[in-house]
Amino acid sequence: MRQSCRALIMSAVGVASLLILTVPGQSAELTRGAMLSVSCAGCHGTDGNSPGSVPGIAGKSASFIESAMKEFRSGARDSTVMGRHAKGYTDEEIKLIAQYFANRK
Amino acid sequence: MSDFTRRDFIKLMSAAGAASAMGWPIVAQAARRRVVVVGGGFGGATCAKYIRAFDPRLKVTLIEQDTKFVTCPFSNAVLGGLRTIGSITHGYDKLRQNHGVKVIHDRATAIDPAARKVMLAGGKRLRYDRLVVSPGIDFRWGAIESYDEAASQTMPHAWKAGPQTSTLRKQLEQMRDGGVVIIAPPVNPFRCPPGPYERACMIAHYLKQAKPRSKILIYDAKDKFSKQPLFMQGWQKLYPGMIEWIKQSDGGAIERVDPKTRTVYPVFGKPQKGDVVNVIPPQHAGTIAHTAGLVNKDGWCPVNQRTFESAMHKDIHVIGDAAIASPLPKSGFAAGSEAKVCAAAIVASLRGETMPDPSYVNTCYSLVGPEYGISVAAVYRLKGNEIVKVKGAGGVSPKDATDMFRRDEARYAAGWYSSITADVWG
Ligand SMILES: Cc1cc2nc3c(=O)[nH]c(=O)nc-3n(C[C@H](O)[C@H](O)[C@H](O)COP(=O)(O)OP(=O)(O)OC[C@H]3O[C@@H](n4cnc5c(N)ncnc54)[C@H](O)[C@@H]3O)c2cc1C
Numbered sequence: 001m002r003q004s005c006r007a008l009i010m011s012a013v014g015v016a017s018l019l020i021l022t023v024p025g026q027s028a029e030l031t032r033g034a035m036l037s038v039s040c041a042g043c044h045g046t047d048g049n050s051p052g053s054v055p056g057i058a059g060k061s062a063s064f065i066e067s068a069m070k071e072f073r074s075g076a077r078d079s080t081v082m083g084r085h086a087k088g089y090t091d092e093e094i095k096l097i098a099q100y101f102a103n104r105k
Numbered sequence: 106m107s108d109f110t111r112r113d114f115i116k117l118m119s120a121a122g123a124a125s126a127m128g129w130p131i132v133a134q135a136a137r138r139r140v141v142v143v144g145g146g147f148g149g150a151t152c153a154k155y156i157r158a159f160d161p162r163l164k165v166t167l168i169e170q171d172t173k174f175v176t177c178p179f180s181n182a183v184l185g186g187l188r189t190i191g192s193i194t195h196g197y198d199k200l201r202q203n204h205g206v207k208v209i210h211d212r213a214t215a216i217d218p219a220a221r222k223v224m225l226a227g228g229k230r231l232r233y234d235r236l237v238v239s240p241g242i243d244f245r246w247g248a249i250e251s252y253d254e255a256a257s258q259t260m261p262h263a264w265k266a267g268p269q270t271s272t273l274r275k276q277l278e279q280m281r282d283g284g285v286v287i288i289a290p291p292v293n294p295f296r297c298p299p300g301p302y303e304r305a306c307m308i309a310h311y312l313k314q315a316k317p318r319s320k321i322l323i324y325d326a327k328d329k330f331s332k333q334p335l336f337m338q339g340w341q342k343l344y345p346g347m348i349e350w351i352k353q354s355d356g357g358a359i360e361r362v363d364p365k366t367r368t369v370y371p372v373f374g375k376p377q378k379g380d381v382v383n384v385i386p387p388q389h390a391g392t393i394a395h396t397a398g399l400v401n402k403d404g405w406c407p408v409n410q411r412t413f414e415s416a417m418h419k420d421i422h423v424i425g426d427a428a429i430a431s432p433l434p435k436s437g438f439a440a441g442s443e444a445k446v447c448a449a450a451i452v453a454s455l456r457g458e459t460m461p462d463p464s465y466v467n468t469c470y471s472l473v474g475p476e477y478g479i480s481v482a483a484v485y486r487l488k489g490n491e492i493v494k495v496k497g498a499g500g501v502s503p504k505d506a507t508d509m510f511r512r513d514e515a516r517y518a519a520g521w522y523s524s525i526t527a528d529v530w531g
Contacts, residue, residue, distance in 0.1 A: 035463060039442055050520065
């Protein structure tokens with residue numbers, strides 16, 4: 001790419017990011033982690049904040065969520081329903097989900 | 106910036122151009138994009154909220170005919186005397202205040218897919234870039250002879266919660282001890298496959314305390330039902346001799362009713378009179394889906410199972426009970442799950458992105474008794490163009506579970522209710 005062209009791009013980027021910064025409310029990236037994790041909210045509450053008897057998982061450490069999910073899946077950890085759910089996710093998916101909830105408040 | 110492409114460059118240049126020309130921005134463009142959602146139940150309200158969560162620049166308008174929503178989930182617990190109607194009633198303030206959803210309480214009467222407009226009973230016309238339709242079900246009045254809307258005042262369906270739930274509860278309260286309660290579930294597919302059998306449990310729970318000589322007869326149009334072995338085990342254990350299930354092949358299917366005498370007429374076999382009769386009639390997608398030409402010959406809405414875009418009209422998505430999303434059941438949980446996938450599909454499409462692969466989930470809890478819960482669960486993915494269950498995952502609660510396990514599931518059923526209603530309207 002030629003030098004002048006790059007300069008033009010950079011100033012365009014500047015304008016665009018300035019504009020985006022002034023918008024109230026940022027748009028989130030639609031990640032695979034988010035796509036998988038929002039399906040847990042039916043029981044664990046929005047973003048993992050549970051108002052009732054199901055344990056909340058928002059902000060718990062990624063390593064806790066990851067090992068809990070794997071133990072539910074193998075049966076090493078007792079559960080009423082989580083064993084049946086955890087079996088629906090691969091190791092890689094569990095990592096993405098664990099990361100997602102670790103980053104919620 | 107490593108993925109910077111020629112297309113991005115062009116986008117940025119036009120943004121810069123627009124910005125200098127008008128002093129204000131690509132963002133205004135994005136902000137003007139408007140999604141309209143018809144129906145503020147489990148599917149519609151969730152979809153409206155998650156579109157805003159995924160992209161707060163979008164304008165989202167929710168059209169809901171009622172100002173309060175009474176959930177079907179846990180309405181059987183109201184019949185059993187475990188809950189009040191108030192405890193299962195939800196409003197729309199939080200969607201407005203916390204999520205910036207514009208809520209209009211009015212009825213959508215027509216949709217013009219070519220002009221991309223929704224017409225409201227109050228006279229308003231709303232333009233949309235994308236429309237989501239989640240109207241739930243309506244009843245096929247007349248499919249059972251003489252069972253029409255008027256008949257449902259004396260023989261309540263209580264398959265939409267609210268006044269119908271209260272009517273049925275009042276009839277149970279007024280019934281004599283030794284009375285006969287009839288529940289008549291329809292053929293598949295219908296809203297909430299385990300619902301009629303949970304209802305039998307909750308009514309039995311009430312009768313056992315208040316009118317122990319009474320009986321419940323289930324006149325079923327089917328030969329098997331959801332979580333059947335678990336329900337039957339629970340009936341045996343908690344309500345021995347009280348609930349009798351008459352399957353289709355034993356004369357369970359009813360073809361006619363007489364609301365005056367509260368009698369049901371099976372296709373074959375003797376007519377049966379009841380003291381309280383709960384007819385759950387066959388169903389189809391909510392009326393607006395029919396008016397708008399979104400249904401197939403069976404009265405349900407075919408959709409692309411990745412995006413929930415209608416197979417009949419472009420830029421219109423259908424979710425929840427009205428949509429054909431089998432193997433996902435027609436449940437509130439599934440409606441919420443479909444709503445999130447649909448929200449992501451709409452946001453991705455308006456941004457010109459590709460949506461990551463979707464994942465869907467369902468769990469239906471049922472209360473056999475106040476401290477006796479059972480469940481069925483499944484996780485789903487897309488295979489080709491179809492939703493399929495993930496093999497090895499999901500399934501029903503164990504048959505040989507301990508009392509403590511059943512108690513935990515009853516407690517988690519209530520926890521699920523708190524969480525999902527907060528996820529939908531909170
Ligand atoms: C007794 C019973 C128990 C149940 N228990 C459970 C359970 O334990 N778990 C579970 O997951 N599911 C349960 N369900 C199923 C659940 O209620 C439905 O699957 C769910 O409500 C479907 O969501 P929806 O968005 O498709 O429709 P709904 O939730 O019914 O929402 C539709 C909304 O659209 C509105 N509407 C319709 N047409 C228009 C129009 N033209 N203009 C404006 N507004 C309109 C309606 O007023 C309504 O608010 C139960 C159902 C019953 C009957």
